[in-house]
Amino acid sequence: MLFPLKFRPKDSYKEGMRRFGANRDHGRRKHAGCDLYAPIGTPVFAVADGTVIAAYPFYLGSWAIEVDHGTFVVRYGEVKPKVAPGIKAGAKVAARQLLGEVGLLKGLKMSMIHFEMFSGAAKGPLTVKGNPPYQRRSDLMDPTPFLDAADMQAGKPPSPCFWFPGLQTGGRGFGLDADSRVGLAHGGGQFGFTNGM
Numbered sequence: 001m002l003f004p005l006k007f008r009p010k011d012s013y014k015e016g017m018r019r020f021g022a023n024r025d026h027g028r029r030k031h032a033g034c035d036l037y038a039p040i041g042t043p044v045f046a047v048a049d050g051t052v053i054a055a056y057p058f059y060l061g062s063w064a065i066e067v068d069h070g071t072f073v074v075r076y077g078e079v080k081p082k083v084a085p086g087i088k089a090g091a092k093v094a095a096r097q098l099l100g101e102v103g104l105l106k107g108l109k110m111s112m113i114h115f116e117m118f119s120g121a122a123k124g125p126l127t128v129k130g131n132p133p134y135q136r137r138s139d140l141m142d143p144t145p146f147l148d149a150a151d152m153q154a155g156k157p158p159s160p161c162f163w164f165p166g167l168q169t170g171g172r173g174f175g176l177d178a179d180s181r182v183g184l185a186h187g188g189g190q191f192g193f194t195n196g197m
């Protein structure tokens with residue numbers, strides 16, 4: 001597996017609120033992923049070849065992208081509502097392909113990728129509010145060891161992107177400001193705390 005960003009965040013995803021299993025909502029649930037702190041607009045890349053399951057509103061105006069990577073499923077949470085061109089249900093993605101950018105979290109002073117992993121053994125929605133303490137599907141996995149072992153993207157040639165050659169450099173092929181406003185317009189507040197962070 002590859003790391004989803006070109007750098008490892010200086011704030012460890014194994015500590016504090018960022019770690020898998022950290023308490024949320026005053027202990028009523030546990031954090032279902034690892035938080036990779038990064039500036040808004042940071043490119044987010046596929047960690048392996050796969051097929052997009054869905055992209056949809058997630059938390060505080062941000063979106064999430066679900067990808068079936070064959071031997072595991074990843075939810076790339078808290079990206080911008082405007083995902084990379086072609087990233088939609090059924091689309092094939094290659095390892096290192098651009099999926100989107102780190103998004104704005106309305107009302108918070110931090111931004112990140114909220115990274116969740118599932119084995120793929122279960123089916124259906126990844127968020128299951130009746131399944132404590134994580135409120136996630138039964139095949140949820142701790143992504144920490146996978147992130148620890150992940151190869152870094154930097155210095156490696158980008159994988160071929162047959163659909164959008166202009167994205168091979170990981171560049172900003174899509175707008176920065178407009179999509180944030182879109183996120184604010186129909187985002188904040190309606191996707192409860194059980195979904196994100």
Ligand SMILES: [Zn+2]
Pocket residue numbers: 031033034035113114115196197
């Ligand atoms: Zn999180």
